[in-house]
Amino acid sequence: MKIWLHRYLTAGGRVMWGAALVSLAAGLDPYRGQLSGLFVMSAGLTMANFLVGLLMIRRLGGEMRLPARAVAGTEVKVTVLVSNRSRHSTYDVEATLPGLGSARDSRRSHLAPGQQAGLDVHFRALKRGAYRIGPAYAGSTYPLGIVRLSQRIGQAQTLLVTPRIHPMRNLRLHSGMRHQPGGLPLASQQGESLEFVGVRDYRPGDSPRKIHWKLFARRNQPVVREFAQEYFSRIGILLDTYRPPKAQDFEAALETVASLASFLERSDSVVDFFAAGEILLSMGRNQGSLEGVLETLACLKSTRRSPYAQLEARLEPLIPRLSALLLVTFAPTPERRAFWERLSSAGTPVRILCLSRKRPESDQELTWIHPDQLAAGLDDL
Numbered sequence: 001m002k003i004w005l006h007r008y009l010t011a012g013g014r015v016m017w018g019a020a021l022v023s024l025a026a027g028l029d030p031y032r033g034q035l036s037g038l039f040v041m042s043a044g045l046t047m048a049n050f051l052v053g054l055l056m057i058r059r060l061g062g063e064m065r066l067p068a069r070a071v072a073g074t075e076v077k078v079t080v081l082v083s084n085r086s087r088h089s090t091y092d093v094e095a096t097l098p099g100l101g102s103a104r105d106s107r108r109s110h111l112a113p114g115q116q117a118g119l120d121v122h123f124r125a126l127k128r129g130a131y132r133i134g135p136a137y138a139g140s141t142y143p144l145g146i147v148r149l150s151q152r153i154g155q156a157q158t159l160l161v162t163p164r165i166h167p168m169r170n171l172r173l174h175s176g177m178r179h180q181p182g183g184l185p186l187a188s189q190q191g192e193s194l195e196f197v198g199v200r201d202y203r204p205g206d207s208p209r210k211i212h213w214k215l216f217a218r219r220n221q222p223v224v225r226e227f228a229q230e231y232f233s234r235i236g237i238l239l240d241t242y243r244p245p246k247a248q249d250f251e252a253a254l255e256t257v258a259s260l261a262s263f264l265e266r267s268d269s270v271v272d273f274f275a276a277g278e279i280l281l282s283m284g285r286n287q288g289s290l291e292g293v294l295e296t297l298a299c300l301k302s303t304r305r306s307p308y309a310q311l312e313a314r315l316e317p318l319i320p321r322l323s324a325l326l327l328v329t330f331a332p333t334p335e336r337r338a339f340w341e342r343l344s345s346a347g348t349p350v351r352i353l354c355l356s357r358k359r360p361e362s363d364q365e366l367t368w369i370h371p372d373q374l375a376a377g378l379d380d381l
Helices: 002-008 011-027 030-056 213-219 247-265 290-299 308-315 334-344 371-376
Strands: 060-065 075-084 090-096 106-111 116-124 129-133 136-140 149-153 157-162 178-185 194-201 223-232 234-239 270-275 279-283 324-330 350-355 366-369
Touching: 002 149, 011 030, 030 136, 030 149, 060 136, 060 149, 075 090, 075 106, 075 136, 075 149, 090 116, 090 149, 106 116, 129 290, 157 290, 213 223, 234 247, 234 308, 247 270, 247 290, 247 324, 247 350, 247 371, 270 290, 270 308, 279 290, 308 334, 324 334, 334 350, 366 371
Parallel strands: 234 270, 234 324, 324 350, 350 366
Antiparallel strands: 060 075, 075 116, 090 106, 090 136, 129 157, 136 149, 178 223, 194 223, 270 279
16 A cells, blocks of 8 residues: 555655645544545545546656665665656656655656656665665646556666665784685785796787797787695685574674675685585685675674584585684684684684674683774774
């Protein structure tokens, strides 16, 4: 019912009918019957707008365009391209997105035959997640701006809203280079241990220093040598998804991970992201991008079942390759403490970032982060 009202009544029309229903309720009192006059007037104006709108209805078409992604807490702009496919002009064209309670409708006063216009509908994405947007509806509100005889524009689309990224100027992390069996192709720095792995065809932009001149002379076409880098910095980010104390604490943990990933993207390290016992993503040095991590965080949920056994099994072959491990977790419990101890004994430097509203007491060295203070930045890490 709410979506239907949003589709066929303008914002002004919904306000008018809200007041009309209040006046109708008040008019039920036999001593205040005159107050129901507003209801009768509203009904008359609405019917007049509806009948004139039927005479002025035009065939509309178009499409709906969404941004690539959005950030939680920000305003999102959805562009509805509306084209007049009839032989007559249409007036007071308005686009709307039913189902989004905070959406602000957009209007254009005149649309000539064959003309196309972009109408921007704004709404605030309060939480992260996958939003189902659309379809949009557009129609004329002529002449009174009460009724919108709308037509469907475009198809429903999914918009990913990612966690917020907070500023971070420094991250104290003891990380060096570790041996990576098999290495990474196309090392981005020189002066590190490189191993020759083969040749490939020359591509525009390749350095002439990499050309294999003997094969060039033999094949009569340029080929370049490829190397694998076997020693480099590899940092792990591990998100604890098990039973966060509050939903807001889990959101803060996701924002912390997003901020860490954004900061480390600018480094020359490979960054591995682990969560929920089964998620593993890598970014940096042609292994992936920050966008992949953010898209995963956008839809990640907390778990009610302990994922620690799965995480340890997944981490076991990778921990020797990690230069450092960042663990984003919550207030210590006996199960969490045991997990932290097992991670710390694996031989890789572990940094524990604990999100809690009260400074935790623990035998392990912790970095305390108050969930409500993330907006001020993470400069003390």
